[in-house]
Amino acid sequence: MNILxxxxxxxxSQEKFMIESTSENRKEALFxxxxxxxxxxxxxxxxVERLNFTERKSIAGxxxxxxxxSGLHLLIARGRDKIGEITPENHGVYRMVSAEILAFAKSTNHLSSAQLEANSAYLSMVEQVLSTPEFYFSYSMDLSHSSQRRATLGPNGLIPSVISLHSKCDSRFVWNHWLLKRFLALGEPFLQYCVPxxxxxxYIRKCSLNGKYFRWAMIARRSNRRxxxxxxxRGCDEWGQCANFVESEQIVEHCESWSSYVQTRGSIPLFWTQLPNVKDRKPTPKLEAEKKHVDAFKKHFLEQQALYGGQVMLNLVDQHKAEGDLQRHVKxxxxxxxxxxxxxxxxDFHAECPTMNWDxxxxxxxxxxxxxxxxxHFYxxxxxGVLSRQIGVFRTNCIDCLDRTNVVQSLIFRENIQLVLMKMGVLGEGEPIQSFPHFIDIFNNVMADIGDILSIQYAGTGAxxxxxxxxxxxxxxxxxxxLKVTVNRYIKNNFFDGFRQDAIDLFLGRHQFNPGAPDAIEPLTTYTPLHALLPVCLILSLGMLLLTAFSGGDWADQGTWIYLGFWLAAICGVLALLRxxxxxxxxxxxLIVV
Known part of the structure; x- marks a missing residue:
């Protein structure tokens, strides 16, 4: 049964937006x-009779x-894909496929050229966030809570009222919580049209081992704090909130039993920065010496203990060179x-697992x-009823909380599912899950896909x-x-990520447009033509160098070497200007200067 x-x-119409539900014989609508x-x-x-509707479309919420x-804008989830169902009640889970931004104002003729430029930049930011993979929602259950937390809110997570679904959600993981403030203030009848x-x-997969079927789900929830x-x-703020914090939950369901196991990841809980500078592929992390690191560290872990129980901080950074200072300080x-x-x-992941040897x-x-x-684990x-609860978590970090963290968390999740499937009787006592290569292949690929998407969301590239x-x-x-991903990260992190950061700050309400502020319409373009041109020239020159080198040309031909020399010189020239x-x-x- 859907609540929303x-x-x-x-x-x-020219005057109003009317949103009506077709799931029931409704006589009322939201205007x-x-x-x-x-x-x-x-x-x-x-x-309806007096409104001349010019457009009619199906939407997801x-x-x-x-x-x-240019004024207020209505954000809508337009397309959706049902990716599966979870819990014994088979709550549907949907992925948002497309979204739209609809202006309240019927035109932008009232805007100056500077306002038009700022409005276009802001719209591009919102579109940037909405086009970032992936966003999910459910009409009948609260996806923001883990199974264990949800068990305290209502039977099997089925919240009995719309207002409870919105007000009792874990706001850390609801990315449009701030955008819904007008609807939250008006209450339940209005919130029925909104999706958190x-x-x-x-990922949700139906699997079978030893002829026994079970449902396996992985949920990675990205925090909207910091x-x-x-x-x-990077690092944390004065309240102990850490960058790139993600709660990952593994859910296994078999017959009348289901389990949940949670791990977390988050940036090293100290005050530190690592700002890009074009010159360095990996800028040196810098500790902010004047900040109260111990206080922030305590705030972070006291909150984590209140939420998850005991903490095992698993630090995978290098213990030498640039990352070594961070490791020694956090210790x-x-x-x-x-x-x-x-x-x-x-x-020390890199020292312990050099090149091809990761045993x-x-x-x-x-x-x-x-x-x-x-x-x-929760069982x-x-x-x-509830037979066991998880009383602690592994809280893993590397520098980015991406690549090394993904690898280690996937191995820990594999250990957990081995224990759970034996407990459920899907596996025999002591029967290794590695003896089922088909499932291991499914498991490994899902874990790698999760790592890729989390990496795209934070670093702009796959893992x-x-x-x-x-x-x-x-x-x-x-x-x-x-190597390809590393080059791609360098380009995106240096030449595009300021805009992505602005987009996130705008979407989450960290920066709020104030029409009365004197600088509210300041154009948001940061590049002169030269700034915009140089990164393009670098990419073009590198591409032409590779094309010339690998196009099968005659290496005995002097012209080939002239072309190679020209493009190599162009690359060196652009790099010199950049440096x-x-x-x-x-x-x-x-929007928020760092």
């Missing part, structure tokens, strides 16, 4: 006045309302903070087995090291793919 309206029609901005629930019959220079969206990844992109959001802060039930484990990862997981068993049956996650070993093609004033060429955030 799942089949909606949006009708557009939004495009001039007065008033929201009302009214009888359809009394309005309302995402909220946002103010931009989760940003991250969800949200941002790779080099412009010292951990000792100074002296928090109960916060264990610190350092594992020591399995030793790491074996060493973590006592903590895995101690943490337990519930339809007849016996590194996914060949190990997919196959269990390092490969030459995988290393070549890592001369490197800071000026970085695409930096404009």
């Amino acid at each position: 309206y799942s089949d909606l029609i949006l009708n557009v 939004i006045d495009r001039v007065t901005h008033e929201l009302e629930i009214k009888a359809i019959a009394s309005q 309302l995402l909220g309302i946002l103010e931009l220079p 969206i989760l940003h991250g990844v969800i 949200a941002g992109v790779r080099y412009f959001r 010292s802060v951990h000792e100074t903070a002296n928090l109960a039930n916060v264990q610190y484990v350092a594992f 020591k990862l399995f030793n790491l997981v074996r060493d973590l087995s006592p903590q895995l068993l101690q943490q337990s 519930q049956t339809t007849s016996g 590194l090291k996914t060949d190990f996650t997919r196959t269990g070993k390092r490969t030459v093609p995988g290393m070549l793919n890592d 001369r004033q490197a800071e000026e060429y970085v695409n930096k955030p404009r």
Whole structure:
């Protein structure tokens, strides 16, 4: 049974937006006045006859309302895909396929050229966020909570009222919570038209081992606190909120039983930065010495303990060179903070797993087995209720909380599903899950896909090291793919990510457009023509160099060498210009300066 309206029609006239539900024989609809901005629930019959609707379209739900220079805009989820069902009640889970932004104002003729430029930039930002994979929602359950948290809210997570679904959600993981503020203020009848969206990844698979069927789901929930992109959001803030924080949950259902196991990831909980500068492929991380690191560290882990129980901080950064300072400092802060039930484990991933030899990862997981068993997992049956609860988590980080973190978390999740499937009787006692290569292939590919999508959301590219996650070993093609991804990250992180950071800050309400502010319509373009041209010239020159080198030309021909020399000189020239004033060429955030 859906709590929110799942089949909606949006009708557009010059005066109003009318959103009606077709899932029931509804006589009322939501009317939004495009001039007065008033929201009302009214009888359809009394309005339709006098309104001349010019457009009618099916939509999946309302995402909220946002103010931009041209006025208010209605954000809607337009397309959706049902990716599966979870829990014994078979709650449907949907992926948002497309979204639209509809202006309340009928034209932009009232705007100056500067306002038009700012409005276009703001619209592009919102479109940037909405086009980033992936967003999910459900009409009948709260996806923002883990199974264990949801068990305290109502039977099997079926919240009995619309207002509860919105007000009792975990606001950390609802990315349009701020956009829905007008609807939240008006209450339940209005919220039935709105869908809370989760940003991250969800996979649901139906599997079979030993002739026994089970449903396996992975949910990665990206936090909207200190949200941002790779080099412009690092470390934590004064409240202990960490960048790139993700809660990942593994759910297994078999017959009348289901289990849940959670891991978290997040940036190292200190005050540190790693701003791009064009010159360095990996800028040196810098600690902010004047900040109160111990206080922020304590705030972070006290909140994590309240949410998840005991903490095992698994730190995968290098213990030498640039990352070594961070590792030594966080270790010292951990000792100074002296928090109960916060264990610190350092594992120098790159030193322990050089090049193609990653066998020591399995030793790491074996060493973590006592903590895995101690943490337990959430386990519930339809007849016996809750039989066990998870009382602690692994909180993993590397520098980005992406590539190395993905690899280690996937191995820990594999250990958990081995234990759970034996407990459910799908696997025999001591029967290794590795003896089912078909399932291992499914498992590994889902984990690698999750790593790719989380990486796209934070770094702008797919993840590194996914060949190990997919196959269990390092490969030459995988290393070549890592090289391609590294180059792509460098370009995006230096020349495009300031705009992406602005987009996230605008979407989440960290920056709010204020029409009365003197600088509210300041154009958001940051490049002179030269700034815009140089990165393009670099990419073009590199492409032409590779094309000339590998197009099968005659190496004995002097012309081939002249072409190669020309494009090599062009690359060197562009790089020299970039290095001369490197800071000026970085695409930096404009809305909230870092």
